[in-house]
Amino acid sequence: MRRRWRAAVALSLVTLLGVAPLAACGPSPAATVSDRYRTYYEVFVGSFADSDGDGVGDLAGVTGKLSYIHDDLGANGIWLTPINTSPSYHKYDVSDFEAIDPEFGTMQDFDALVAKAHAKDVRVLMDLVIQHTSSKHPWFTQAIQALQAGTTNKYVHYYDFSTTPKAGYVQYGSTGIYYSAVFSPSMPDLNLDDPGVRSEIAGIVGFWLGKGVDGFRLDATTSYYPHDAAAGVAFMRWLESTCRAVNPQAYLVGEAWTDATSLTSLYASGVDSFFNYPFATVSGKLNAALTARDGTGLSQATQAWNETIHAANPAAIDAPFISNHDNPRPSGYLMRSPQLEKLSAATYLLMPGNPFIYYGEEIGMVGSGTDPNKRMPMVWSTTDLTGTTKPPPGGTYDESAVVPVDQQLKDPGSVLSFYRAVLALRNRTPALARGTYTSITAGDRSVLAFSDAYQGTTVYVLENLDSAPHVEQLDAMGLPASVKVRDHLLTDGAQAPSLSGRALTLPPGSVAVLR
Known part of the structure; x- marks a missing residue:
C-alpha cells in the first residue's frame, strides 16, 4: 500500500510539474504567533534522549522531551537529523527513504512525535538526504547486479556509472565498474x-x-550539481514546487556550506532559507564582531545581508x-x-529570520575535532541518568564540566536561563x-544597534x-x-539598562529593547 500510494503521488507530481531574564520556574517562553517564522531546535536523534535504555537516542525520547524544547526553552520548531533506515550511526547514507531506522523506533513512534509536536504548535522538519544513497540501498545493489551481469535496468540510470576511472569516481570492488561518490x-x-530519480x-x-x-x-x-550551479538552482526550484504542490506551507531550509556570493545566488531557487554560514561558527561575522567588539560593523553587515x-x-x-x-560547538x-x-546567543537569536x-548549545556543551565529538550525549543530569545516551561511535569528548539541564533550569543566572529569556523576548516581540x-x-x-519595522510598529534594539x-x-x-525601554537582557546579572532623559x-x- 505504501509503495503504491507513493508511486501515485510521484506520478501525479511529475505530470503536474515536469521534470528580560526569565526565572527558571517562570512562565513558558513559547511563542504566541503561529506562522512560518520559528525558532528551530536541531536534534541529533541518536544522542538526544533514550526512551528504552539501549543507550541510543530515539523518536520516543524526542517526544518525551518536547516539553523541554517548547515549554522550557521556548523553541517552536524541531529539525530531526536523518531518521531513515541506514547502516551508519549518523544516518546520512539512507537505505530506505520511507522507513524509520529501527535504532530510532517505529513509524508509530514517528506519528506520535508529530502529533504531540503539532499539539504544541511545534513544526517538524526532517533531514532530506537526496544527493546520494547508501551503497546498501536496493537501487544501488540492483544496479550493480545488472552491470555485473552485463545487462541493464532502470536503477543503472539512477546513478552515474563509468567503465573507466574518472575524477570523483570510485571503483566497485575489483570490478571494472566505477561510480560517482562525492x-x-x-x-x-x-x-x-x-x-x-525525480x-x-x-x-x-x-x-x-x-x-x-x-x-x-x-x-x-x-x-546536487557540484560543477553546474545553475543546474543546482533549477533542481531546487523543481524540488520547491514539488513540495508546495503537496503542502503550500511546506518550509525548506538548505545547507550550502559556501561563500556569501554563491549562497546568495541559491535564493533564486525559491527555497525559503539557507543556513547563514557567512555569519556562523568560529570564522563567521558574528564571532568576529564579538571578538572585535564591533557592533556597528555587525549591524551594517546584517542589513546588507538581508537586503541581498x-x-x-x-x-x-x-x-x-x-x-x-558538523561544526565545533561555540x-x-x-x-x-x-x-x-x-x-x-543574544546576538544571533535577535537577528531576523528563523x-x-x-x-x-543552550547549556554550554563542548566538542570539536572529529564529527562524533560534536555529537555527544545531551547532558540532562548528573544524578538521574534516565534518558542519557551513550556517545556515538568514536565520540571521546569529556562533557563532565558541563552543568546539566536539571541544574541550569533552577539557576536564573545560567546560560540555559538566558536562552529562555532571549526566546521569550523574541516570541513576544x-x-x-x-x-x-x-x-x-x-x-x-561596540554597541550593536538596529531597528525592526513590522506592521506599523518599530522596535529598537541596542546591545553592548x-x-x-x-x-x-x-x-x-x-x-x-x-x-521607552520596554525589555532588557543581562548577561552577567549587572544593573539593567536605564534611560535618563534621552541618555x-x-x-x-x-541588551535594551525600546519601543
Whole structure:
C-alpha cells in the first residue's frame, strides 16, 4: 500500500510539474504567533534522549522531551537529523527513504512525535538526504547486479556509472565498474537528471508531507550539481514546487556550506532559507564582531545581508545559527565563558529570520575535532541518568564540566536561563523575526544597534558588546522621542539598562529593547 500510494503521488507530481531574564520556574517562553517564522531546535536523534535504555537516542525520547524544547526553552520548531533506515550511526547514507531506522523506533513512534509536536504548535522538519544513497540501498545493489551481469535496468540510470576511472569516481570492488561518490564510497551519488530519480524524490517528499512533516532541511545542496550551479538552482526550484504542490506551507531550509556570493545566488531557487554560514561558527561575522567588539560593523553587515537575499527572493527567510552537528560547538571557541555564550546567543537569536539552535548549545556543551565529538550525549543530569545516551561511535569528548539541564533550569543566572529569556523576548516581540532590519550607528562602535519595522510598529534594539558600560544619546541616533525601554537582557546579572532623559546607559553585555 505504501509503495503504491507513493508511486501515485510521484506520478501525479511529475505530470503536474515536469521534470528580560526569565526565572527558571517562570512562565513558558513559547511563542504566541503561529506562522512560518520559528525558532528551530536541531536534534541529533541518536544522542538526544533514550526512551528504552539501549543507550541510543530515539523518536520516543524526542517526544518525551518536547516539553523541554517548547515549554522550557521556548523553541517552536524541531529539525530531526536523518531518521531513515541506514547502516551508519549518523544516518546520512539512507537505505530506505520511507522507513524509520529501527535504532530510532517505529513509524508509530514517528506519528506520535508529530502529533504531540503539532499539539504544541511545534513544526517538524526532517533531514532530506537526496544527493546520494547508501551503497546498501536496493537501487544501488540492483544496479550493480545488472552491470555485473552485463545487462541493464532502470536503477543503472539512477546513478552515474563509468567503465573507466574518472575524477570523483570510485571503483566497485575489483570490478571494472566505477561510480560517482562525492562524499564517500559508501554514498554513491544519485543522477538527479534522471526522470526515474525525480519521480522517486517526488514520492518521498509526498510520503513524508502526507505523514504531517512540515518541511525539510535539504542536505548538501551545493553537491546536487557540484560543477553546474545553475543546474543546482533549477533542481531546487523543481524540488520547491514539488513540495508546495503537496503542502503550500511546506518550509525548506538548505545547507550550502559556501561563500556569501554563491549562497546568495541559491535564493533564486525559491527555497525559503539557507543556513547563514557567512555569519556562523568560529570564522563567521558574528564571532568576529564579538571578538572585535564591533557592533556597528555587525549591524551594517546584517542589513546588507538581508537586503541581498531579499533581492534574490523577496520571500526569503534568513536562517542564522552558530553551531550544528558538523561544526565545533561555540562554548569551546568562546573560552567556556558563560557571559560570552550569552552575548553570542543574544546576538544571533535577535537577528531576523528563523534561527537554529543546536541541541546542547543552550547549556554550554563542548566538542570539536572529529564529527562524533560534536555529537555527544545531551547532558540532562548528573544524578538521574534516565534518558542519557551513550556517545556515538568514536565520540571521546569529556562533557563532565558541563552543568546539566536539571541544574541550569533552577539557576536564573545560567546560560540555559538566558536562552529562555532571549526566546521569550523574541516570541513576544514579533517584529524581531519578521521586521525590516535597519542598521543604526551608535555613538560607540561596540554597541550593536538596529531597528525592526513590522506592521506599523518599530522596535529598537541596542546591545553592548563591550566589557565597559556605555551611554548612548538617543537623539544622536535618530530614535523617536516617545520610545521607552520596554525589555532588557543581562548577561552577567549587572544593573539593567536605564534611560535618563534621552541618555541610555547600557551596562556591559546588556541588551535594551525600546519601543
